Amino acid sequence: MTIAIDFVGVNIGSGTKTYNVNFCNELETTNLKEDIIIFVCKNYINQISFGEKKNSKIKYVLKPNFFSNILVRLIWMQFILPFELKLRKVKKLYSPMNFCPVFAKFFKIKVVLALHSNLPWVYFNLMPGNSFRNLITKKLMEMSIFTCETLIVDSYFARDQIANILKLHKDKIQVIYLGIDKKYLSLENSKNFLSTLDYNKKYMISVLSCVKYHNILNLLKAYKILIKEIDFEIKFVLVLQILDKKYFNILNEFINKNFEKNKIIIMTNIDSKNLVNLYKYSQLYIFSSYCEVFGLTSLEAMSQGCPVLISNTSALPEINGKAADYFNPDDILEIKNKMKKNLTDINFRSNLIKIGNFHFKKFNWKNNISKTLSAIYCNNTN
Numbered sequence: 460m461t462i463a464i465d466f467v468g469v470n471i472g473s474g475t476k477t478y479n480v481n482f483c484n485e486l487e488t489t490n491l492k493e494d495i496i497i498f499v500c501k502n503y504i505n506q507i508s509f510g511e512k513k514n515s516k517i518k519y520v521l522k523p524n525f526f527s528n529i530l531v532r533l534i535w536m537q538f539i540l541p542f543e544l545k546l547r548k549v550k551k552l553y554s555p556m557n558f559c560p561v562f563a564k565f566f567k568i569k570v571v572l573a574l575h576s577n578l579p580w581v582y583f584n585l586m587p588g589n590s591f592r593n594l595i596t597k598k599l600m601e602m603s604i605f606t607c608e609t610l611i612v613d614s615y616f617a618r619d620q621i622a623n624i625l626k627l628h629k630d631k632i633q634v635i636y637l638g639i640d641k642k643y644l645s646l647e648n649s650k651n652f653l654s655t656l657d658y659n660k661k662y663m664i665s666v667l668s669c670v671k672y673h674n675i676l677n678l679l680k681a682y683k684i685l686i687k688e689i690d691f692e693i694k695f696v697l698v699l700q701i702l703d704k705k706y707f708n709i710l711n712e713f714i715n716k717n718f719e720k721n722k723i724i725i726m727t728n729i730d731s732k733n734l735v736n737l738y739k740y741s742q743l744y745i746f747s748s749y750c751e752v753f754g755l756t757s758l759e760a761m762s763q764g765c766p767v768l769i770s771n772t773s774a775l776p777e778i779n780g781k782a783a784d785y786f787n788p789d790d791i792l793e794i795k796n797k798m799k800k801n802l803t804d805i806n807f808r809s810n811l812i813k814i815g816n817f818h819f820k821k822f823n824w825k826n827n828i829s830k831t832l833s834a835i836y837c838n839n840t841n
Contacts, residue, residue: 468529478555537560560606574617581624583597587670587702640759664697670702673749678745689803
């Protein structure tokens with residue numbers, strides 16, 4: 460039996476891109492029982508190397524670049540994909556991007572769906588974009604969840620939360636942890652990138668999407684208090700994917716009013732090698748999100764020997780365990796105090812780094828692929 464995977468529109472959102480690139484790279488090295496068809500846009504497969512494309516069991520079906528448009532992608536998934544699967548006699552679909560064809564059962568297609576966000580049900584008012592589009596997104600996600608035979612989520616927190624909200628049986632939901640990208644273990648570290656941007660001085664780093672639920676403003680408020688209390692200079696590097704321009708403007712206004720030039724350094728479009736270097740030489744990694752079903756960046760930071768300080772909410776304690784320090788994301792003074800402790804308490808820092816060096820290795824894409832394929836193959840009957 461042939462299995463299909465739908466990656467059309469994969470370049471929408473950095474988190475989704477990270478998942479799908481790593482999934483495909485690892486899939487190429489896997490001994491597969493069944494033939495697999497992967498649908499993907501032409502421009503994306505040219506931008507990102509999906510492994511070395513040597514696995515004889517995998518066939519890539521390229522779609523026009525305009526299929527990446529969110530409306531066209533919706534039409535593709537809901538109205539074109541089911542017919543294409545029918546013509547190709549494919550009866551099993553893995554949809555890794557929160558949505559699937561809601562009429563799949565009509566076409567006798569079994570769907571395994573991966574859900575990477577619980578945001579529409581818990582922080583709807585903090586989602587970027589207009590409310591009407593977000594409502595459509597939420598409803599379509601719900602319809603997709605009820606359509607699929609198996610739902611894959613990234614953490615037990617995500618499983619319990621979505622099961623309670625939508626009244627799902629937990630037997631339908633499988634928890635499969637994400638993995639650390641191999642690039643963080645193999646790329647050469649260099650200070651050249653840092654010195655050219657005057658980062659050779661001490662700095663903290665946070666890698667976030669510029670959205671309200673990532674709670675960046677509270678980080679800046681805590682940092683403002685911190686720099687008045689410590690007797691050494693430390694900059695704050697924000698690596699951002701700008702998804703909410705209005706929120707970005709609010710952040711910029713706050714920065715311009717409250718900080719000297721170059722105290723806060725905002726970076727966008729950072730490639731893998733430079734991000735590795737930023738993690739490697741940072742004094743502290745901070746992540747302030749209200750809502751995460753996994754949170755991969757903290758593990759990335761650990762892999763480079765950087766101490767990690769994160770919110771005590773959602774799935775973050777489950778994923779990071781004792782390898783991170785935590786704060787209440789609504790308590791600005793607590794955030795400041797935890798920043799100060801992690802920067803100045805040498806023994807505490809060293810212990811976090813030591814635990815982190817072992818902890819991140821528990822998460823790898825080989826395990827993810829193995830468990831995902833098991834979920835797809837399960838009950839794989841005609």
